[in-house]
Amino acid sequence: MMEINKKEESDISFRIRNIILAWGEKNMRNFPWRHTGDPYKILIAEIMLHRTRAEQVNRIYDSFIMKYPDIYAIVDAGPHALKNDLKSLGLSYRGDMLYRLAAQIIEKYDGNIPDNINDLASLPGIGDYAASAVMCSAYKSPAPFLDTNTVRIISRVYGIKPTDSSRRSKEFKMIMNSIIDSSDTRKLMFSMLDFAAIVCTHHTPECSVCGLNRDCIFHKEMK
Template sequence: MADLIAANGRTVDAPGFRRALIAWGQGHYRPFLWRLTNDPYRILMAEIMLHRTQARQVAPVYEHFLERYPQISVLAQAPREELNKALYPLGLRWRIDLIAQMSVQLMERFGGRVPQEKADLLSLPGVNQYIAGAVRCFAWNLPEPLVDTNTVRVAGRLFGLEIKDSSRRNRRFQELIAALVDPDEPRVYSYALLDLAEQVCMKRRAPHCEGCPVSGWCGFAERWTNEGDQ
């Protein structure tokens, strides 16, 4: 894996970037329940619930859901009305049907276990590239790039790239995000990256660049600082 990552006329020292981000993440870690386990089933359920939903909304629903359905075998036998009630606070009713279908397939095709292979994960109802990568990263500590609106924003600002709604489907962004992943500590790196996007590198025009642990490599922070000095 290359130590120097170049794009758009900017070069990032990848090992230095990773060390700084992970060190910052240790002091700004958000201890959600789904982060306190490496159980693939619990992580899979969390990632499906988190799809298009804020973590603060998911937290209470997730806790009660896993108390009621601690195993895939229990979930697969749950009546649909019961699932509707358990997941109603999250909205997105289509998700309920997908969870029900997925639990049955996990029992029938994988013996009640969440598969580790990415192709197998992607074959499950409701599992997209991001969810499959997140499960592999957080359950098995595999170096999977997590490409979503938040990580694209961090990468785009880091390399001074134009960010569009379609950027997460852009191969250039996907490759940069993949190249930045820490190969030795992908789980803690990825949690730190998500926390950075939520707490520092936010969507608004003026993020907290002055408190960013990786601002020394960032094209956006450099431009923002120069504009502030004028």
């Protein structure tokens, strides 16, 4: 009984992993923060991406990094200048947050961005998602990305109704870990984000061209 469930579970994880990775090979989007291993640049991207579309961030990201090449440039600039340069992204409190973030990294960590999930998540403006993104992208740790997009894929395929707390729930984290297994986590997570943004969209998902439709409970119920 338990054996069968476990096997079916791993079969689905296996198919999700490979289908998403194959899709990503051809369709993964190409943002500057996805190619760097510099924890600072990834941290900046995550602050900007907070509840903000990637295309929107992409418009200002390069010039922002040019203007603020490191954590000390952030502190030197001060909250007001930062708020002004982040204005087009909305959520104006992020200017202050970014300043406090940089100041705390300098004060507590001598300017070095922490390389463990607990210290990262204790920083202002950095929660589970951003901490995982830094661990995965900068420090090559298999940390899962659980955001509205990846949660949507899992909730649809597995038929679990998503709630506001799904992205922090143990259930979704465990499923995501089973999908990651020992694959290239960074590539898989970016592929998954883009798959959700392009195929498994919130409104009118492209189920007819979705490689997961055979396994997807959401799709089965829609037919």
